[in-house]
Amino acid sequence: MSNVALKGAKRNKIANRQVISEVLLDLAKENKDILVLTSDSRGSASLANFGKELPDQIVEVGIAEQNLVGVAAGLAASGKKPFVASPACFLSMRSIEQIKVDVAYSNTNVKLIGISGGISYGALGMSHHSLQDLAVTRAIPGLDVMMPADRHEAKKMIEALVEYNRPVYLRIGRNPVEDSYVSEDYEFQIGKAVTMMPGNDITIIAAGETVRLALDSAIALKMECINCRVLNMHTIKPLDNEAILKAARETGKIITIEEHSVYGGLGSAVAEVVSQNHPVPVKILGLPDEPAVAGKTAEVFEYYGLSVKNVKDIAMQMVGK
Amino acid sequence: MMNNIEFLKQKATEIRMELLKMIYEAGTGHTGGSLSNTDILTVLYYHIMKVDPNNPKWEDRDRYVQSKGHAVESYWAILADKGFFPKEELKTFSQFNTRLIGHPNNKVPGVEMNTGALGHGLPISVGMALAAKKDGKPYRVYTLMGDGEQAEGSVWEGAMAAAHYKLDNLIAIIDRNGLQITGSTEDVMSLEPFGEKWRAFGWEVIEVDGNNIEQLVHVLEGTPKVVGKPTLIIANTVKGKGISFAENVAKWHHHVPSKEEYELAMKELSKQLEVLQ
Numbered sequence: 001m002s003n004v005a006l007k008g009a010k011r012n013k014i015a016n017r018q019v020i021s022e023v024l025l026d027l028a029k030e031n032k033d034i035l036v037l038t039s040d041s042r043g044s045a046s047l048a049n050f051g052k053e054l055p056d057q058i059v060e061v062g063i064a065e066q067n068l069v070g071v072a073a074g075l076a077a078s079g080k081k082p083f084v085a086s087p088a089c090f091l092s093m094r095s096i097e098q099i100k101v102d103v104a105y106s107n108t109n110v111k112l113i114g115i116s117g118g119i120s121y122g123a124l125g126m127s128h129h130s131l132q133d134l135a136v137t138r139a140i141p142g143l144d145v146m147m148p149a150d151r152h153e154a155k156k157m158i159e160a161l162v163e164y165n166r167p168v169y170l171r172i173g174r175n176p177v178e179d180s181y182v183s184e185d186y187e188f189q190i191g192k193a194v195t196m197m198p199g200n201d202i203t204i205i206a207a208g209e210t211v212r213l214a215l216d217s218a219i220a221l222k223m224e225c226i227n228c229r230v231l232n233m234h235t236i237k238p239l240d241n242e243a244i245l246k247a248a249r250e251t252g253k254i255i256t257i258e259e260h261s262v263y264g265g266l267g268s269a270v271a272e273v274v275s276q277n278h279p280v281p282v283k284i285l286g287l288p289d290e291p292a293v294a295g296k297t298a299e300v301f302e303y304y305g306l307s308v309k310n311v312k313d314i315a316m317q318m319v320g321k
Numbered sequence: 322m323m324n325n326i327e328f329l330k331q332k333a334t335e336i337r338m339e340l341l342k343m344i345y346e347a348g349t350g351h352t353g354g355s356l357s358n359t360d361i362l363t364v365l366y367y368h369i370m371k372v373d374p375n376n377p378k379w380e381d382r383d384r385y386v387q388s389k390g391h392a393v394e395s396y397w398a399i400l401a402d403k404g405f406f407p408k409e410e411l412k413t414f415s416q417f418n419t420r421l422i423g424h425p426n427n428k429v430p431g432v433e434m435n436t437g438a439l440g441h442g443l444p445i446s447v448g449m450a451l452a453a454k455k456d457g458k459p460y461r462v463y464t465l466m467g468d469g470e471q472a473e474g475s476v477w478e479g480a481m482a483a484a485h486y487k488l489d490n491l492i493a494i495i496d497r498n499g500l501q502i503t504g505s506t507e508d509v510m511s512l513e514p515f516g517e518k519w520r521a522f523g524w525e526v527i528e529v530d531g532n533n534i535e536q537l538v539h540v541l542e543g544t545p546k547v548v549g550k551p552t553l554i555i556a557n558t559v560k561g562k563g564i565s566f567a568e569n570v571a572k573w574h575h576h577v578p579s580k581e582e583y584e585l586a587m588k589e590l591s592k593q594l595e596v597l598q
């Protein structure tokens with residue numbers, strides 16, 4: 001694909017939250033029904049400026065994540081388009097019953113943006129890590145789950161979500177992310193994976209900020225003459241089964257990479273499809289089933305083998321080189 | 322000989338210096354909230370609570386649950402100074418693979434519970450106080466909450482239960498610094514009339530200047546005041562207390578001082594210490 005940021009391409013490093021807040025502001029200026037809801041989280045969500053420019057379109061509930069989602073559901077049931085922004089760790093845990101019942105079950109058009117996801121808050125401990133959010137949200141019928149890879153995808157995703165009348169949980173990280181795309185010039189469709197690199201020796205499937213790691217690993221594998229397909233699974237639910245099965249058939253081996261527990265997230269989703277339709281080896285990379293060690297995101301990634309070197313080694317082993 | 326009040330005042334200032342150093346060196350931390358609750362924690366740990374650093378799991382110890390877990394730096398500094406773990410270890414605060422993370426962590430001796438998600442401390446403390454009643458144990462349970470934290474529904478669920486079970490062995494303290502991350506608590510989600518709410522929930526409510534050591538000693542020595550009622554202490558504090566340019570400034574919630582700010586702040590705190598010595 002021509003607009004994937006491979007070697008040589010100029011890459012920016014911008015946090016997804018930054019882009020999302022800018023896009024939301026632009027869209028909300030045009031559409032008074034778009035409301036942003038925060039729980040003392042506007043700073044972390046980069047929404048302070050939104051609050052200044054459109055004070056009537058931001059609803060602050062204070063540190064009350066259950067109320068946050070309940071209020072959003074009520075607003076949506078009354079014709080508004082609420083975008084909720086709160087740390088993923090609290091939004092996906094404290095408010096999970098409101099998400100399940102008031103949003104998904106009642107089918108209210110609420111967009112839930114889990115910010116500072118994964119181990120963005122590395123040194124703050126397990127209370128602030130969200131490594132189970134994909135597992136819980138994915139298991140709720142009626143709720144879609146998405147993760148943008150970079151600022152270009154985040155923009156396209158938010159634009160698509162404004163027109164999309166279903167409940168969605170969208171998760172982003174806190175830190176700046178290196179671009180995976182060089183521009184917004186590509187087709188983005190909810191539920192359709194993007195093939196970032198072609199290849200028939202093995203497939204790496206990633207979502208969100210780990211797409212960049214998948215690309216860098218595939219580039220490293222190319223040096224070893226291994227052609228690795230890279231799938232960007234920006235929509236974890238509904239999952240693009242077709243793309244996964246095609247990869248299973250054509251490449252015979254799959255590695256998944258996610259900033260999430262190895263239980264119940266992207267890897268599990270992929271394995272569910274593969275094992276029941278076209279069994280091939282699947283290696284699931286993510287965070288193990290333990291409270292993650294404290295540290296900066298990069299240190300913790302390195303510690304748990306979420307590194308180009310480790311992904312490359314595993315891929316080489318799987319293809320028998 | 323230095324009297325007890327003088328000792329506590331000096332100690333609080335030393336703790337402020339220590340916590341500022343930790344935050345500055347780690348490049349991360351919750352400066353404002355740690356400074357606002359330093360005096361409360363100092364009085365609890367050096368004067369009120371029965372704890373034994375050599376036997377942190379002593380059955381009859383008083384319990385402390387820090388519900389506003391983010392303001393952990395004053396807590397770590399005090400636990401180290403009391404001897405629960407070596408002071409040297411403070412250097413590892415927020416570093417890779419440390420146990421001194423940015424929230425209370427019960428891998429560290431002296432810490433009862435892992436906190437960090439707001440709104441958990443009071444229900445946990447209700448459980449501990451209820452257990453003490455059932456076991457006929459004399460220990461008290463202290464918990465410290467933030468004022469922004471009061472928007473969490475679970476706080477009020479715990480409040481109701483504490484009164485229902487007549488937990489006069491439970492003392493909840495609210496660090497009423499008037500600020501949360503976004504700004505003033507009254508702008509974000511208004512709390513007032515705050516004391517009345519707690520009274521209506523069946524608590525004995527006492528207000529105190531939460532940065533005044535004498536007042537804190539006096540009030541805490543006098544609790545519980547009413548048999549069969551839990552006690553709520555509204556500790557009116559200044560967020561960022563002790564550093565003139567951080568006081569009452571919202572961004573200092575998690576602002577890390579620059580080199581200049583750090584040096585200036587340390588100078589101010591050293592002066593305060595000199596006056597006390």
Ligand SMILES: Cc1ncc(C[n+]2csc(CCOP(=O)(O)OP(=O)(O)O)c2C)c(N)n1
Pocket residue numbers: 039040041063065090094353354355357389391392437438439440466467468469470471496498500501502560574
């Ligand atoms: C459930 C939950 N929601 C949000 C947060 C993020 N958070 C950490 S500190 C804070 C503000 C706390 O304000 P306050 O309770 O007034 O504490 P203080 O002013 O004493 O620092 C917030 C929103 C959290 N830790 N837990």
Ligand SMILES: [Mg+2]
Pocket residue numbers: 467468469496497498499500501
């Ligand atoms: Mg406060």
